[in-house]
Amino acid sequence: MTDPYLSHEDATIESFRQDPAYAAxxxxxxxxxxxxxxxxxxxxxVAKAFGxxxxxxxxxxxxxxxxxxxxxxxxxxxxxxxxxxxxxxxxLAVTPLAKHGA
Numbered sequence: 001m002t003d004p005y006l007s008h009e010d011a012t013i014e015s016f017r018q019d020p021a022y023a024a025x026x027x028x029x030x031x032x033x034x035x036x037x038x039x040x041x042x043x044x045x046v047a048k049a050f051g052x053x054x055x056x057x058x059x060x061x062x063x064x065x066x067x068x069x070x071x072x073x074x075x076x077x078x079x080x081x082x083x084x085x086x087x088x089x090x091x092l093a094v095t096p097l098a099k100h101g102a
Contacts, residue, residue: 009045016049023049024090037072043084044070050088058087 006014016023023046030042047055047070056066060083069076069084076084085091 013045013049016046020089023088027090036075040070040072040074046088047084055084055087059083 016026027039027042027046030039034042044052047066052066053063056063059066059080061069061080065080066084068074069080082092
């Protein structure tokens, strides 16, 4: 018999799978306010939603490399970070901060 309940982690990953725009918003929020460790965890969650092995293949990385890269202590090179995002249909962008006093 299958358990009808999902863990919070699995439910979060499923929500990213169903709504890639939500996944992008999540990553942007972590980029804005999170630590590098939190960003690696967030990227791993989103990559799981898109299929970690598929993301690795599309990014030109082997699965072991992507697991290591997206570990809490991971420190991906910019080209790998961009390749992982591109494999999920996303890209890194820069936006100006709000002006002080505005």
